[in-house]
Amino acid sequence: MSYLPNTDAERGKMLAAIGVNNIKDLFVHIPQAVQDAADYSGLTDSLDDLTLQRKLIAMSSNAADLNSNACFLGAGIYDHFIPPVVGSVCNRSEFYTAYTPYQPEVSQGVLQSIYEFQSLITRLTGMDVANASMYDGATALAEAVIMSCDLTKRRSVVLPANLHPSLRSVVETYLDPLGISIRTAAQNQETGATEIDTLTENDACIVLQQPNFHGVIEDLGAAVAAAKAVGAQTVVSVDPMSLGILETPGSLGVDIVVGEGQGLGCFPAFGGPLLGLFACKKEYIRRIPGRIVGGSVDTSGRRAYTMTLRTREQDIRRDTATSNICTNQALFALAATVYLSVMGKQGFKDASTLCVQKSHYLAAKLAAAGVAQRFSGPFFKEFVITCPAPVVDINKALLEKKIIGGLPLPGAPNEMLVCVTEQRTKEELDSFVDVLASFVKGEVA
Amino acid sequence: MSTEPTIFEKSRSGRVGVQMPTCDVPVVDIQDLLPGVALRTSLPLPELTEGDVMRHFLRISQKNYCVDKGFYPLGSCTMKYNPKINDVAVQMPGFARVHPFQPEETVQGTLQVLFDMQNWLSAILGMDAVSLQPAAGAHGELLGLMLIRAYHVSRGDAHRNLVLVPTAAHGTNPASAARCGYKTVPINTDERGLTCIDDLKRQIAACGDNLAGMMLTNPNTVGLFEEDICLICDLVHAAGGQMYCDGANMNALVGTARPGDMGFDVMHVNLHKTFSVPHGGGGPGSGPVGIKAHLAPFLPVPVVVKDDEGVYRLNYDLPQTIGKVGPYYGAYLAVVRAWAYIAHFGKQNIHMISEDAVLNANYLRVELGKTIDIAYDRICMHEAVFSLKNLKAQTGIKALEVAKRIIDYGYHPPTMYFPLIVPECLMIEPTETESLETINDFIQAMEKIVAECFTDPETVKSAPHTAPVGRIDEATAARNLDLSWPLEA
Structure with missing residues (x-):
């Protein structure tokens, strides 16, 4: 086997040194009946290296990928540009084959990159502190909501309908096993934004998604004011790409900001692994879940980094830890760090602006072709259209033009959530409109 | 090694790292496109060229130790080699560049990997079904406990809220239990290093019909196989509890024995340990959960199925599902890597993983045991636990100091002070991908360090001497928090 260095001669030598005759003698503590029951016939035949590579290529080829198809799907996972240097850095053995930086003396590269990641996320969100990242935007939101309940000592939260x-x-x-109840804030059916008037003094927080699932930009300032009035917190799940142009949640008074960081230099990758972002006001720092890296000095006074505030974590606090999480997404946090560093002040703003310009161009052209937007509220890069036919049929027609259409909305088969990133060209946008227009004109059965 | 400034200090106003395209649609003023929306007035990101960025990150990368450089004797972490075919695979467009909401017909090859892995992991773990959704081991623990809870609730046993957890368990076990609304009851380890059956019986009796289950790592956290496992499972089952296996140490069993055959109802396995997914400096990981059939109705959605025409589908139709613990289908690219590792070994050779891992560990136990004390003098599984209690008594040198000195000999330190039940503990796991000469060289280095403890203790106490930085003042770091680079005035 390609990865096993022991030769049979060496195995014999080692068994002799141990003082046993047979490899099976090392498994004597496992009941024989258990060993006899082990059946691996469900596995396939061992593959040599060449066959393995060929098999992987064959499976990968059996998919319509985003290299060969223009993607109008979004809904949380986005086809944003990834600068090549992101891969050049993340594919370095020194980063991707390193362990968790519990031994800071031999982990300064990982630790400094996480410190820079935390710094970039605070700058992007306008928050005081950020952690070293979470699994994904969804679990980051769940953790934020639980943290908010802990901080406010309240057991009810408000989630938006959208x-x-x-x-x-x-x-x-x-939340279910923790007995925290959920109430829902309604969606304005005209604008698509959340109606923020349902908060009570029992609520720990109101959650907003920015932009929301239907792409509409929410009024965070109004939510903060309504929450503050009842002593509740505001938790925002943000698309970090929108922060190239939108005002920061921090300056609008938001308490906790989370988000899905995949768009910051990570492949769509069929939805995983992902990158959860988590940032908040500094007064909550000792209740944050997950790892945090801090700057310090070594014994010679040199600047150095280390994991800090470790007494919040599960390996020390066990059942009273702030969370059970003991991993971060270090390699993907690195990808986001490299991404934000190389895109930089200008490139990131440009990408964000292109999303707005191109998505609005598409919305206007669709409207002119007779495909109306479902909601009137302002949007960033996604919007809902009411289609002249079921979305699944339209998407089949689009796929013939090498276009992956938008998401059919659950329970509304004719409504499509369309996403336009900076990667879409005018030509692709116009082709998209042409296909939709052909349905409007009834040219397609 | 010189200090590398932060990326912010290297920024120079006006530099650009990516030339973005000119907008090819008619440009409209943003204020007109987004009326009434608050826009930011400053964006304090750094300004560098691509070359600046590459050089910065390459320089800091040189300060890391990594598997591709050398041996990580980290017990409980399974730091095996990460095959390079996996790196090629995860760049392939049908895996890396597909969207999770694409129609099923357009991602058949992508879905095949998930379908295969559900089946392969079921076969390796001895389970009836697998969820690939958890993003890490602790995430798998949480899902496993949620499934146990859903099972009890479905039977009208919602009051069952106590989980037995050995005192030697990973900290994630009690933390995950707390997140599932459960209280933990500690179980002692006996002088064999195994679960104390008398204590277990006592605690089961004390829990009465509030027992929800037991979380047990097997092989356990001192690297020993719980030889009473069938009895333990019987005792817990008889009291109405479910058995959860923390599969962190699954590398000792792959291809040899299956937790499902021992009586476990549910378990997680770490793809980033057992199945060669790289640790990435702390993540991403992947922690799939295997279950017996009685827990299948509660699985998170979707599960991947193959229909009668041989088409892979995502099945959301599980009326009793607990919901979702992750937004899509799990750490997909980690699953691709693990697929490749299992496919390479196949049914003929999968046993070689556990056999060589256990062989290496026992060889290290016996040979290094001539220099330092073995905590439990019996055949171990994939890792060996040592205690430096006597060395400390003789020289005053602590396990931490020995571990830091190991850095100077070109290795990562072993796991230390875990499990907590072994004083001055060093836990060493060589994995199946380390060679005899690597292990022998490591043992020699340990012999030299032990000799130094007597002849030159100051050198050991002040180690490391050759690392990019010396020991770091962690107390000050926690007191004077410096968690982000300050904005320029």
Whole structure:
């Protein structure tokens, strides 16, 4: 086997040194009946290296990928540009084959990159502090909601009706065993924004998604004011790409900001691994879940980094830890750090602006072709259209033009959530409109 | 090694790292497109060229130790080699560049990986079904406990809220239990290093019909196989509890024995330990959960199925599902890597993983045991636990100091002070991908360090001497928090 260095001669030598005759003698503590029951016939035949590579290529080829198809799907996972240097850094063995930086003396590269990641996330969100990252935007939101309940000592939270269904499901699943109740803030059916008037003094927080699941930009300032009036917190799940142009949640008074960081230099990758962002006001720092890296000095006075505030974590606090999480997404946090560093002040703003310009161009052209927007509220890069035919049929026609259409909305088969990133060209946008227009004109059965 | 300034200090106003395209649609003023929306007035991101960025990150990368450089004797972490075919695979467009909401017909090859892995992991773990959704081991623990809870609730046993957890367990076990609304009851380890059966019986009796289950790592956290496992499972089952296996140590069993055959109802396995997914400096990981059939109705949605025409589908139709613990289908690219590792070994050779891992660990136990004390003098599984209690008594040198000195000999330190039940503990796991000469070299280094403890204790106490930085003042870091680079005035 390609990865096993022991030769049979060496195995014999080692067994002799141990003082046993047979490898099976090392497994004597496992009941024989258990060993006899082990059946691996469900596995496939061992593959040599060449066959393995060929098999992987064959499976990968059996998919319509975003290299060969223009993607108008979004809904939480986005086809943003990834500068090549992101891969050049993240594919370095020194980063991707390193362990968690519990031994700071031999982990300064990981630790400094996380410190820079935390710094970039605070700058992007306008918050005081950020952690070293979470699994994904959905679990980051669940953790934020639980933290808010701990901080306010309240057991009810308000989620918006237009929260991403996957995020909502994850939050519900996390809250159920903890006995935290959920109420829902309605969506304005004309603008698509959240109606913020349902908060009470029992609520720990109101959650907003920015932009919301239907792409509409929410009024965070109004939510903060309503929450403050009843002593509740505001938790925002933000698309970080929108922060190239939108005002920061921090300056609008938001308490906790989370988000899905995949768009910051990570592949869509069929939805995983992802990158959860978590930032908040500094007074909550000792209740934050997950790892945090801090700057310090070594014995010679040199600047150095280390994991800090470790007494919040599960390996020390066990059942009273702030969370059970003991991993971060270090490699993907690195990707986001490299991404934000190389895109920089100008490139990131340009990408964000292009999303706005191009999505609005598409919305206007669709409207002119007779495909109306469902909501009137302002949007960033996603919007809902009411289609002249079921979305699944339209998407089949689009796929013939090498276009992956938008998301059919749950329970509304003719409504499509369309996403336009900076990667879409005018030519692709115009082709998209042409296909939709052909349905309007009844040219397609 | 010189200090590398932060990326912010290297920024120079006006530099650009990515030339973005000119807008190819008619440009409209943003204020007109987004009327009434608050826009930001400053965006304090750094300004560098691509070359500046590459050089910065390459320089800091040189300050990391990594598997591709050398041996990580980290017990409980399974730091095996990360095959390079996996790196090629995760760049392939049908895996890396597909959207989770694409129609099923357009992602058949993508879905095949998930379908295969549900089946393969079921076979390896001895379970009836697998969820690939958890993003890490602790996430898998949480899902596993939620499934146990859903099972009890479905049977009218919602009052069952106590979980037995050995005192030697990973900290995630009690933390995950707390997140599931459960209280933990500690179970002692006996002088064999195994679960104390008398204590277990006492605690089960004390829990009465509030027992929800037991979380047990097997092999356990001192690297020993729980030889009474069938009895333990029987005792817990008889009291109405479910058995959860923390699969952190699954590398000792792959291809040899299956937790499902021991009586476990549910378990997680760490793809980033057992199945060669790289640790990435702390993540991403992946923690799939295997279950017996009686827990299948509660699985998170969707599960991947193959229909009668051989088409892979996402099945959301589980009326009793607990919901979702992750937004999509799990850490997909980690699953691709693990797929490749399992496919390479296949049914003929999968046993070689556990056999070589256990062989290496026992060889290290016996040979290094000539220099330092073995905590439990019996055949171990994939890792060996040592205690430096006597060395400390003789020289005053602590396990931490020995571990830091190991850095100077070119290795990562072993796991230390875990499990807490072994004083001055060092836990060493060589994995199946380390060679005899690597292990021998490591043992020699340990012999030299032990000799130094007597002849030159100051050198050991002040180690490391050759690392990019010396020991770090962690107390000051926690007191004077410096968690982000300050904005320029």
